[in-house]
Amino acid sequence: MTNQLPSFISPQYSLEELPLDKTLKLGVMASGSGTNFEALAQAIADKRLNAKIEVLIYNNPDAKAKERAQKWNIRHVLINHRDYKKNREALDQKIVETLKHYEVEWVIMAGWMRIITPVLLNAFPNHVLNIHPSLLPSFKGIKAIEQALEAGVKVTGCTVHIASLEVDSGPILIQAVVPILPDDTPETLHARVQIQEHKIFPIGIALAAKQY
Template identity: 70%
Template sequence: MTVQLDKKQNSSTPALVSPTLPPQELHLDRPLKLGVMASGSGTNFEVLAQAIRDKELNAQIQVLIYNNPEAKVKERAEKWGIPAVLLDHRAFKRREDLDRAIVEVLQQCQVEWVIMAGWMRIVTPVLLEAFANRVINIHPSLLPSFKGVRAVEQALEAGVKITGCTVHIATLDVDSGPILMQAAVPILPEDTPQTLHERIQVQEHKIFPVAIALAAKKFGT
């Protein structure tokens, strides 16, 4: 297992990605059946759809579940011809009730792996036990640092010089669980939350499909 400097982002501020594996080690014998959960614009959702179309990830997205009626991710799903289901969290009294509805949709769509691509709700044992070790999350920091909301702002406020993003198996503890893949992004003196978030997102888009394949190899397809 090796690490690799990603010089495409900026030659003076390369990103460090780990692990990097040869493509043959990430080959999947059959397509993964994914269910994606998202709350916002859906850029990571679209990255996954693109990776699947380009045969970089052997998978198919069975369904998108979104909780915000105004989320732009719905439009992205429509563009890709992927079924989208709105489960507005405001319509449920408890988090567990929402997760039961989510599990029902995922099971109806024969989903094997649950991908949280900007899902801004805390999940419960209802979901995590239904898909044990098969719920994957992406977070804009180098976990275990800067968990929770405003991770980019937290990094800037702390004055750290390096942050990044992490793909991990979700557990009951927020932004915890086995780490699958990380990309480190240097913080520049002139960075704002927006500029830093944009540079982190570049790395999110690169590692997310790879990390999903890595999870399938590690925990079984």
């Protein structure tokens, strides 16, 4: 029976039910592969999300997200956190300056693996969004998929939320539930969670624009 359990999204919104009169000006921040970044670019290209990605900021020189930005002809800027000697405020100040330069209105953390500070949050109040691979408030922080498997829970998922100072906290916008199968590994579970991330991230952005 477990193998037949479907994934599902709550609340049950679709992008078609959330039309936006105004084109959202997004700045995306990514540290790794950039699959969520590309999913957003695809949703915009398909005219499912009325938005434009003004810039991608990435903090790792070898991040695959850069290649995806080049593929989509989206401006991309490297802000290497290693250049800021663990000064998170200085890093965020540079990020804010870059986002403001490109006239960004919404900041989208799509796999941004750095802890943010009030510098960023205060510059974009209630306009910084994050996606996390668990059903928050469960399994915050790194290795959320592994945490879920180790805990022995039967379902996990992903969450889009307004970012706050506390890591992986803040008002929840939308979640997707993903059953955990008996033979799941971190890799197989992550792959199924990621499918749901790509579905709910554009919806979460539209919901935020409606609510904030």
